[in-house]
Amino acid sequence: MWRTSIPKLAQKVPYIDFSGQYAAERERILAAVDRVFSSGAYILGAEVEAFETRMAALCKTKAAVAVANGTDALVMCLRALGIGPGDEVLTAPNSYVASASCAGLIGATPAFCEIGADQLMDPAALSRAITPRTKAIMPVHLTGRVCDMEKILKIAAERGIPVIEDAAQAVGAERGGRRAGSFGRASCFSFHPLKNLNAAGDAGAITTDDEELAERLSLMRNHGLKSRNEVSFWGYNSRMDALQAAVLNLRLDGLDGVIAKRHANAARYLAALRGIVDCPPNDPGDVFHLFVIQADRRDALQAFLKESGVSTAVHYPIPIHLQPVCAPYGYKKGDFPECERQSARILSLPIHQYLTDEQIDFVCAKIREFYAR
Ligand SMILES: Cc1ncc(COP(=O)(O)O)c(C=O)c1O
Incomplete structure (x- = not known):
């Protein structure tokens, strides 16, 4: 499956190799695309449901909700937990901008906690960074390594603050026998083309053991529509495309x-x-x-x-x-x-x-x- 000799590329060592990935998967990608086009179900539907089931199994959580990208996953998690203006969301300052923009986008305040030598949120600094306005703690499993969740969860539990994992870079990562995406009240993933599990465009997901929260998030990603014609709250258009789910399903293998x-x-x-x-x-x-x-x-x-x-x-x-x-x-x-x-x-x-x-x-x-x- 992997290459055995240096390809004739302009760069000797490219940062990423999408053409290598496509060459290895071409037949399966074409079959998946054909399956989606033949079904005529382009948004959500069976492919997306199959992906959600597999993602929840991977993370060992009760539910997974597929969405349009990792940023939306973070924004919707915060909103679903009732966070908004006046509240602070504590995250790592060395992360991708979305770890903080998710708070700013809903009128909350992004706040930061120092990192350790390992590039991850420093639990000792976390205790000092929490204020009475802190309404969510968002550790980032940067580079694909899981934060010290044992200590972070303990600090958060003592203060009754929910933890949302930014697991955008960490699909499949583990710590102490537990998977990234299974520690927090909810956890957010990105399947951006540069991620280890990558879509052919933007895609994301939220995992959680809280089935009520999952239900709210699955309405929120689809305009808050409870049924075809009944809107229960203002939601987003952040549904996963069936084509992306089909690609993700085959890449999960x-x-x-x-x-x-x-x-x-x-x-x-x-x-x-x-x-x-x-x-x-x-x-x-x-x-x-x-x-x-x-x-x-x-x-x-x-x-x-x-x-x-x-x-x-x-x-x-x-x-x-x-x-x-x-x-x-x-x-x-x-x-x-x-x-x-x-x-x-x-x-x-x-x-x-x-x-x-x-x-x-x-x-x-x-x-x-x-x-x-
Ligand atoms: C740590 C982190 N958080 C959030 C995101 C946002 O994900 P997306 O680009 O899918 O919106 C990314 C990825 O780009 C990321 O690396």
């Missing part, structure tokens, strides 16, 4: 293989790069959505790798609290020093499942070369 190959890639990087740059831990529950090193002279390293034909990315160069959109909340440089320090050092190396060993060795050799100069 290969998810374990994707995760295993990413683990193998990570192990190869770790063996070659430890001691040269700061590396992530080799956590068995990690799904390595990203492989993020922390490096001195990051920008120069990234430029050197680019010149060498290695494509990398930075997730994310500007912490959310320092974005112009957050100016009205009064945040300033120095508010989250660990997050800010890491934002100048983090670099995501290619980790996708179509990488060859030769390609990984090439990246590692180039990094060694950079620091030997």
Whole structure:
């Protein structure tokens, strides 16, 4: 299934390889597309229901609600929990903007909690960051590694604050034998094309053990329609397309293989790069959505790798609290020093499942070369 030699691409090591993915799945994708077009059911329907059942089984939750994207999943979870103006939603400042915009979009206030050296929400900082206005805690399983949920859930339970997992990057990840998506009151996933379980466009889901909440969310994603003509509350148009569900259903079959190959890639990087740059831990529950090193002279390293034909990315160069959109909340440089320090050092190396060993060795050799100069 995976490549054994370097493909003839313009870049020696591309950050992602959609053409490799399509080549491996073409027949099954075409069959799935044919099935959807033949059924004439383009939105929700049997494909989406099958995906919801499989997603709930994967996360070991009672329910999963398929929606149009991960951002909508977060927005609707907050709304379904009654969060709104005057309330604070506490999340990580080093995340993708959607972890905070979901609060801002419903008139609530995004608030931030410092991260640890591991890039994840620091439970010690969480206790200090909670205020009387905190109405939800949203840990982010950034890069595909699950936060310290035992401590976070304990702190939240002591104060009666619901936890919503932002599991957008962590489908299939585990901690202490429990799956990402099964810890919080509700959990949100993204199936953006760059995610480990990826749709052919935008798609997302919410998992929960709270069946009443799931029922409310499944109305909310469809205009609050209780029946064809009866609207029970103002909702969204955030339904999953059947085509996306069909693609996700077939890719779910290969998810374990994707995760295993990413683990193998990570192990190869770790063996070659430890001691040269700061590396992530080799956590068995990690799904390595990203492989993020922390490096001195990051920008120069990234430029050197680019010149060498290695494509990398930075997730994310500007912490959310320092974005112009957050100016009205009064945040300033120095508010989250660990997050800010890491934002100048983090670099995501290619980790996708179509990488060859030769390609990984090439990246590692180039990094060694950079620091030997
Ligand atoms: C941590 C995190 N949260 C939320 C999102 C939002 O997901 P989407 O792009 O599907 O709206 C993403 C993904 O892009 C993400 O990485």
